[in-house]
Amino acid sequence: MRADETKCVGCHRCEALCPTGAITIRRNPSDFRDNALWTPWHIKNIYKQAATGGVLLTGMGNPCPYPIYWDRILLDASQVTNPSIDPLREPMELRTYLGAKPDAIEVINGDELKTAFTPQIPIEYPLLFSAMSYGSINLNIHCGLARAAEEMGILYNTGEGGLHPSLYKYGKNTIVQCASGRFGVHRDYLNAGVAIEIKVGQGAKPGIGGHLPGEKIGPEISLTRMIPEGTDALSPAPHHDIYSIEDLRQLIYALKEATDYQKLVFVKIAAVHNSAAIASGMVRAGADVITLDGFRGGTGAAPTMIRDNVGIPIELALASVDERLRQEGIRNQASLIVAGGIRCSADVVKALALGADAVYIATAALIAVGCTICQRCYTGKCPWGIATNDPYLAKRINPEIAHEKLANLIRAWGHEIQEMLGGMGINALESLRGNREKLRGIGLNEMELQILGIKHAGA
Amino acid sequence: MKRVYPREEVCIGCHLCEIACIVEHSASKDIIRAFKAEVPRPTARNLVEEEGPVSFSVSCRHCNDPPCVQSCISGAMVKDYQSGVVRHLEGKCMGCWSCIMACPYGAIRKNPVRKTVIKCDLCLERPIPACVEACPNRALIFEER
Numbered sequence: 114m115r116a117d118e119t120k121c122v123g124c125h126r127c128e129a130l131c132p133t134g135a136i137t138i139r140r141n142p143s144d145f146r147d148n149a150l151w152t153p154w155h156i157k158n159i160y161k162q163a164a165t166g167g168v169l170l171t172g173m174g175n176p177c178p179y180p181i182y183w184d185r186i187l188l189d190a191s192q193v194t195n196p197s198i199d200p201l202r203e204p205m206e207l208r209t210y211l212g213a214k215p216d217a218i219e220v221i222n223g224d225e226l227k228t229a230f231t232p233q234i235p236i237e238y239p240l241l242f243s244a245m246s247y248g249s250i251n252l253n254i255h256c257g258l259a260r261a262a263e264e265m266g267i268l269y270n271t272g273e274g275g276l277h278p279s280l281y282k283y284g285k286n287t288i289v290q291c292a293s294g295r296f297g298v299h300r301d302y303l304n305a306g307v308a309i310e311i312k313v314g315q316g317a318k319p320g321i322g323g324h325l326p327g328e329k330i331g332p333e334i335s336l337t338r339m340i341p342e343g344t345d346a347l348s349p350a351p352h353h354d355i356y357s358i359e360d361l362r363q364l365i366y367a368l369k370e371a372t373d374y375q376k377l378v379f380v381k382i383a384a385v386h387n388s389a390a391i392a393s394g395m396v397r398a399g400a401d402v403i404t405l406d407g408f409r410g411g412t413g414a415a416p417t418m419i420r421d422n423v424g425i426p427i428e429l430a431l432a433s434v435d436e437r438l439r440q441e442g443i444r445n446q447a448s449l450i451v452a453g454g455i456r457c458s459a460d461v462v463k464a465l466a467l468g469a470d471a472v473y474i475a476t477a478a479l480i481a482v483g484c485t486i487c488q489r490c491y492t493g494k495c496p497w498g499i500a501t502n503d504p505y506l507a508k509r510i511n512p513e514i515a516h517e518k519l520a521n522l523i524r525a526w527g528h529e530i531q532e533m534l535g536g537m538g539i540n541a542l543e544s545l546r547g548n549r550e551k552l553r554g555i556g557l558n559e560m561e562l563q564i565l566g567i568k569h570a571g572a
Numbered sequence: 573m574k575r576v577y578p579r580e581e582v583c584i585g586c587h588l589c590e591i592a593c594i595v596e597h598s599a600s601k602d603i604i605r606a607f608k609a610e611v612p613r614p615t616a617r618n619l620v621e622e623e624g625p626v627s628f629s630v631s632c633r634h635c636n637d638p639p640c641v642q643s644c645i646s647g648a649m650v651k652d653y654q655s656g657v658v659r660h661l662e663g664k665c666m667g668c669w670s671c672i673m674a675c676p677y678g679a680i681r682k683n684p685v686r687k688t689v690i691k692c693d694l695c696l697e698r699p700i701p702a703c704v705e706a707c708p709n710r711a712l713i714f715e716e717r
Contacts, residue, residue, distance in 0.1 A: 504625035
């Protein structure tokens with residue numbers, strides 16, 4: 114047996130399956146002469162482009178060494194006063210209701226609620242599986258996500274590839290997406306889930322559309338996406354019917370009409386420079402939930418230059434959006450979900466304290482089922498059987514195992530979130546949400562602290 | 573009785589079930605020694621059949637009415653009606669291959685060294701057969717059906 118190291122992508126698949134533990138994956142040490150400006154990364158990219166004349170493509174999220182604000186924020190804990198709470202002995206509420214909340218509530222006869230609420234979605238953990246389309250990932254993973262969401266009482270998102278007929282039964286835990294390509298969107302699809310997400314932008318590739326190559330459009334995907342077999346699935350960069358907040362409002366209400374006002378409408382944008390103003394417009398346009406996707410957000414395929422250089426960190430976008438909506442007095446009119454680079458339960462707690470209602474996870478979910486972030490999703494040859502529809506590779510995901518692992522991840526993070534809440538002397542997520550007093554910055558400058566709305570450690 | 577059932581839809585064709593079988597039926601029960609030091613190297617009693625993306629591990633079905641037992645001319649192949657296991661008594665086997673011809677599943681293989689046949693014994697001394705335990709994708713299930 115021989116290994117062709119020129120083709121190795123460092124996916125660790127062989128290492129994981131080797132029964133004798135005889136394989137270790139290491140980086141090939143061969144390198145160019147040291148140069149701080151012309152790194153091997155840039156040199157090799159130029160070689161590639163000189164050879165092909167094409168756009169550099171990649172997968173997964175932005176791996177560049179930009180600041181990670183999660184790692185520069187520290188959490189508080191109770192000492193002496195306001196004692197900490199043990200979640201194993203006392204109730205700890207993680208349930209979250211997504212949806213617009215009224216400005217005030219009116220009660221009659223002492224305990225009867227007079228105020229009418231718009232639909233609310235209860236989720237048992239402040240975690241949702243982010244949008245990944247059927248096509249970019251395969252049915253086995255979708256199945257695992259749907260089953261895990263059902264078991265844990267959370268939601269998963271179909272992405273823009275439509276919903277496979279076999280997954281309609283998980284409707285109570287499904288968010289269906291309506292993106293610029295409108296793939297697989299029809300009346301039953303819109304009514305299949307509990308919410309509809311209008312995807313305006315994606316953190317990994319703000320401002321550009323998508324392209325699922327024709328060779329990936331097999332019979333099942335063709336059926337689900339409602340396009341002929343073998344044709345390219347091109348998602349335009351903008352929605353061709355949304356050129357203003359007013360247009361967005363029209364689409365939001367068109368979807369609400371189509372679903373008899375029973376479904377929540379999410380609007381998702383990539384975190385960009387003026388997210389706060391856009392978010393304000395989205396809330397005023399009638400979105401029940403707004404989703405912000407930071408520049409670390411993953412993707413099945415994106416131009417490398419876009420992924421690595423466009424967008425802003427989710428921590429800053431979240432803080433500024435939450436602050437702006439509070440200033441305008443409309444924060445209650447929509448829930449706020451953030452996505453893009455949430456790596457652990459501590460990141461979740463920090464996001465909630467910065468003002469998010471819940472977080473979307475996708476990269477973490479894929480890592481749970483084997484992904485090693487080798488960034489080859491765009492080739493359609495995912496060695497772990499995730500971002501591929503090749504029947505030989507897709508079998509590597511057993512939906513049953515995927516379901517268990519995903520549910521375990523949510524359960525584990527849930528326990529940790531409860532522990533952290535308990536440590537802060539808080540017994541419900543509601544008391545943490547937007548509670549920036551529980552956060553302190555470390556090694557951040559004045560401007561960063563001001564945008565995040567937190568004090569420096571020691572202050 | 574409990575049998576090993578393959579699940580074609582999640583079998584990834586990694587052949588780890590065969591390796592586990594070889595190790596389990598080796599003298600040392602150590603993967604390195606079984607492959608490098610033991611002569612002759614034990615033969616796997618299961619076989620992963622593959623064609624394109626379709627693959628599954630074939631091993632003895634331990635039939636209720638086993639054609640191999642009926643065809644055996646020396647009484648080496650016996651059905652243990654208590655456990656349900658079809659057992660092969662190597663001392664009685666004369667290597668006529670009748671059972672191989674009779675098995676509708678192709679689950680019996682030649683033992684190339686001893687000129688006898690070799691087949692799955694369901695790892696009776698283990699709680700779960702080695703192949704089932706080794707499968708990384710739960711494509712082998714040991715259950716009563």
